[in-house]
Amino acid sequence: MPKVIRVNMTDLSVRIEEAPAAWAGLGGRALTSTVVAAEVPPTCHPLGPNNKLVFAPGLLSGTAAGNAGRMSAGAKSPLTGTIKESNAGGTCGRMLGRLDIKAIIIEGQPASTDAWYNIRISNEGVVVEPETETVGLNNFAVLESVARRYGEDKGVITIGSAGENLMLISNISTRDPEGKLRSFGRGGLGAVMGSKRVKFITIDQDGTRPVPLVDSAAFKAANMVFTKALKDHPVSGQGLPTYGTAVLVNILHEIGGLPTRNFTSGQCEHHDMISGEHMYDTIVARGGEPTHGCSLGCVIQCSQVYNDKDGKYLTSGFEYETIWAFGADCLIDNLDLIAECDNVMDDLGVDSIETPVMFGVAMEAGILKFGDGKEVLRLLREEIGKATPLGRVLGGGTALVGKTYGVARVPVVKGQGIPAYDPRSVKGIGVTYATTTQGADHTAGYAVATNVLNVGGKVDPLSNVGQVELSRNLQIATAAIDSTGLCLFIAFPALDIAECLPATVDMLNARFGTKLTMDDVVGLGKTVLKLEHEFNLAAGIGPEQDRLPEFFELEAIAPHNVKWDMDQKELATFWNF
């Protein structure tokens, strides 16, 4: 029977339970959101004892399915006040799948803030112990310490100093197959882990066996169809493996949707210097790896290893949104500096979207100058890293910096920074930002695919027509995909190649012996969105907050001279399903 591990940090007790039968068809986001919605009071303080931090591998985690290496973390977010799911690659999802652990639920909170703890999970059971060695250390040092103390092959889930300091930009990091970091990035979940006084969790898969499949031949056949689709699609098979997600820099610049200088223009003069093409050339010239995976079994390989001028490792998982935010939104025209920032952010354990979007507002507030990448590095290391008063302000994220400095042009929805696609010139993604249960989150319903990349058809990015429906369909599909452990990027072939999505359903059925249909999968996505929405409504986040900040309605953006002009009543129809 699948297990659920509950660790109560109030009394340091552990319960290993059989997973309820009702959770059989749930994994990843579907499960984290189900637990949070059922067990966390929507109006609780996110950093208080009543919040819960839930980790759940996807339904396909641990199998040989292509790109099934994602795992979800969920809680009430201290950044947004909403329910939150954030997923990451790395090795833990696979290991939890093999351990037959459906969820780890961290509850309660020690009364004293004197001590920290680690949690170690293996086939033998669960150990909770006081932790001292890594307290105050950042992520790379934690990984080293864990490898030395418990072995190099352990899965690790950890927070850096930002999470310890309960910063709202803090994330939760996890070890990837090569000992680097992947992140549950958004929503300040690192602060939730910090509020539980858990410094790290290790997962040990020793003694486990491969995940059983009810029909292994059918699984293998479906997986072949699926991985072929991933390789055949131009985005997942060519664009992403070659240039990584930064392939989007030039594309978004071209269509005028690359928010620049804290969202005051849609194009950036020095786009060439921060483009995926430039990154590719740089990586190749320095002996890095342009094509690289975040987890075992990844077919798309959108990650990379980016070395510095001396050929020394600088960063990996160097994403478009991070490069955009520092490169265009903060006007830093030096990719090496941005890569160094990415490395430092990984080490501190801060969201590499929220953090640079915050810096755009900090620049507008006059805390530093637009384009000053060296000062960003100093602020990351010396202020955020040391939790000085200024570091704590910056560590509070985009909305908090705006409030602290009285800035009115603050790109957030529900307190979370808006990513790399201007909603005025890519209106479909604006609908997603406004309506998703997660606060501004492009991954919740990536309408850029259909607005800009012509994946899954074509909807004019500058027109409001059809955007609500587009975003709704994508958000439903995403909620389902996020529940399987599959990487969201499978959506590109899934939208264009007819046999791709049915193959994922076939894999689920072959894994569990179920008879799920495509309708069931869509139904799961709808169920997840609705329960997340109900949580938010009960938390006091109503339809009036399903909106973009006012400045998008007041300020037209170059080059199309467009404002955000979607009617709120039309937006509200999003929930008609």
Place this chain on the structure above:
Amino acid sequence: MPKVIRVNMTDLSVRIEEAPAAWAGLGGRALTSTVVAAEVPPTCHPLGPNNKLVFAPGLLSGTAAGNAGRMSAGAKSPLTGTIKESNAGGTCGRMLGRLDIKAIIIEGQPASTDAWYNIRISNEGVVVEPETETVGLNNFAVLESVARRYGEDKGVITIGSAGENLMLISNISTRDPEGKLRSFGRGGLGAVMGSKRVKFITIDQDGTRPVPLVDSAAFKAANMVFTKALKDHPVSGQGLPTYGTAVLVNILHEIGGLPTRNFTSGQCEHHDMISGEHMYDTIVARGGEPTHGCSLGCVIQCSQVYNDKDGKYLTSGFEYETIWAFGADCLIDNLDLIAECDNVMDDLGVDSIETPVMFGVAMEAGILKFGDGKEVLRLLREEIGKATPLGRVLGGGTALVGKTYGVARVPVVKGQGIPAYDPRSVKGIGVTYATTTQGADHTAGYAVATNVLNVGGKVDPLSNVGQVELSRNLQIATAAIDSTGLCLFIAFPALDIAECLPATVDMLNARFGTKLTMDDVVGLGKTVLKLEHEFNLAAGIGPEQDRLPEFFELEAIAPHNVKWDMDQKELATFWNF
């Protein structure tokens, strides 16, 4: 015809309009809230161009009515996101009454933040001019500058450095009859004025005539009845004039409702050292004035002049809530230090409730130690006063400090700090905090009167029974009183002495020739509350946010060992009227 002055700060234009006929029966809060509700988009950014800052004298302003010296300021609050009314004494209300100006509405916002402006209003018209001399100066220096440049007899409405720096704890200050400061304290309205780039407004009543009365004999007769009631009631006639509002320190300590050490106890060991009785003795011993008014025509005289050890002026308008917050909530056992803090807060232009409540959370966050009044003074002067990063965090108020430092025990409702009466042991005021349209605000419906002081009957402070009805009735009455220009403290006699409230209605009728009844006044209060509530709902602040923070439900408070346990469904019945 009564006039409305509109100053558009986008193009620096002025329009002097006839007041709409529909505004005839509106003044003070009824008028500021009517204008804000009608003209400010509820979802606008409070510091953006679409917010409006409205000043309105009360319906009785400028007359000889006792205690009619209050005037309202209104806007969408940057602290709470709600509609906001804040009122103050001083000389401007009276002057605007004589000038027959019903409202000053400051609209728009200069595109550039290079310049500041002053606005000067007189019988001759309105002048808007660039201001340089007082930019960066604090309130006492502004008053000096204005007196030197424009005469000592002018009414002044100004912001200190905190308002210029758009801090959420900033208030708007106004000159009192003796050249000291009174404050539109709550909700960060100083930041709204700062966002309009208005440093100060002067009012010149030269050439005006006494306010005309339709029936001056009837007015005089009613005013005599009214002022007699004010003098006859033990609270307004004896307690407040003698000890000021600080008379409440020992009373609240006795009943266990004096929040201490950031709301972790209901009693404070050193209550004697911060009591009204101690303050009275100190004032008398040093040649100060225990009994003093904030505006001409004040009968109650709850203010005082508090001198330092050398007999030099230190502060006035030294209120219970400020003394409580520093004295008990921050554990500062030195009244002189608290008085000095009060003086500095007046000078900087920060809310003397929000600021010390924030310091309680800052102490819990470890920014400074509980009880360290000297460090508070330093932080006020050197950090908040100089808008350092730490100063900006503190200047962001209670909720922002909590978010920045990850504190879960944060006493706020809708982002505004909870004042001096613990809702666990004075449950009626808890209903007011949770339900008022203003964010936590004791003055919105002062249930302490009936829960603790036995004014207007007696409702057991520890029982939930009857509290919603009590708070509702008081909130309705308060909304009406806040519209007249009368001081809220007239509520004490109004609740106990039968002829008091009818006398105020008689004064209104004698002033305007109307035939208002008590029912009309109650109707006005209801109308004001409802339109404020509608604004908040449209701003996305729904019934789920009509609640106290979670810690009041989790932590019992000494000495009664009581939690907050009012059912949310019962609270929601507040709006059934």
